[in-house]
Amino acid sequence: MASISAKILMALSGLFLMGFLLVHLLGNLQIYAGPEVFNAYPETLRHYPVLLWTARVLLILAFTLHILTSIYLSTKNKAARPVAYAQKHSVQASLASRTMLLGGLVILGFLLFHLAHLTWRWVFPEYAALDLYTLTVLSFQNSLVAAFYVLAQVFLALHLSHGFSSAAQTLSLTRWCATTFRFAGYAFALAITLGYVSIPVSIWLGLVHA
Amino acid sequence: MSLLNLKLRVWRQKNGTSKGAFVNYDAPNISPDMSFLEMLDVVNEKLITQNQEPIAFESDCREGICGACSMVINGIPHGKERGTTACQLHMRHFKNGETIVIEPWRARAFPLIKDLVVDRTAFDRIQQAGGFVSVNTGSAPDAHAILVHKDNAEKAFDAAACIGCGACVAACKNASAMLFVGSKISQLAHLPQGDPERKRRAKAMVMQMDAEGFGSCTNTLECEAVCPKEISTRVIAELNWEFMRS
Incomplete structure (x- = not known):
């Protein structure tokens, strides 16, 4: 497969996942509306099994495609420079652009923990039978769990801040104005991160309680 | 501006199959008006008088338009001056007593030939x-x-x-x-x-x-x-x- 074809697949799957992050955030922010509204959200989704499973399958496909293309391209990229420089300085490459692979691995680790925590309910077996709102609130009262979620969102912010404009460049949308997409990427990453971080922080500070 | 006394740390490698290593050289009394390649010329002249192998590097036009002078200077290709080839990089951008690290382009697609010369x-x-x-052969078309x-x-x-x-x-x-x-x-x-x-x-x-x-x-x-x-x-x-x- 041509390297640009793999990059296009990575960009498209990345943009799909960004769309999911936005929809997921909008769902999560309902926690501020109280337990009735928040608990009703997953229940409503279960009333539409075809829609739910279509979304799940598409998500799994997008994640798989994103990971497989990253492995394919990273392996080729590593092989392209077998002898490293003794001294190498970056002139303008951002931290985010240089840590996409590391960020991706951290996000993957976080995703597995997040599923084990709130979907499969393995992390706190004593809360497993509780409703989602109570489980979420009791979990984030634990400082370690809240801190881990916040830290993971910082990595997500870095990944998105470069990933957005990088996807736009790969899909050739930046032919006219690269700066617009760069700043749109920063804005998107900031908005998504602040939204997600606000939930564990609000619970940990006692602003949202069971 | 007074003359510069510099130390060089240059990648030396006999050919693509041998093992390379950095070698240190002194570059005394370098004029700040010299280009980077002229500085290397001075170092090479001294090496030749000492019966040592001069440092191999590519150069052609020496006016920034041919792209031959490929070398990484202090961790940046062509050095830290933006929009400049190594041949147009002048020694006034370096400090007296500075150690300059010089390496070849590093890429699998650019196999090393000798020292700082790679096959592009x-x-x-x-x-x-x-x-x-x-293009069709024949007379040149009108410019407009x-x-x-x-x-x-x-x-x-x-x-x-x-x-x-x-x-x-x-x-x-x-x-x-x-x-x-x-x-x-x-x-x-x-x-x-x-x-x-x-x-x-x-x-x-x-x-x-x-x-x-x-x-x-x-x-x-x-x-x-x-x-x-x-x-x-x-x-x-x-x-x-x-x-x-x-």
């Missing part, structure tokens, strides 16, 4: 794969026979400034050649003369680029920062567009 014929093969236009919009002419000219030095590959963390390939593609994509081969050009050049063992672009923008002709990564977006169209 991979670029030639990419060009041969599609970086050309078909084919009209080109000024914006297109400017974009084509910006891309055509590429001298194929390989600094983009050297700077990229993935040793990607996409700024080079993008320049060659963009130059022709904006001109009517490039139209006949348009559909097969991008695909052929990208396939050759991959076959040569260059990495792929992760859009760190490091290439445009070190390009001596300051070519924008816009040409990479144009390369992607031409590839998708092909």
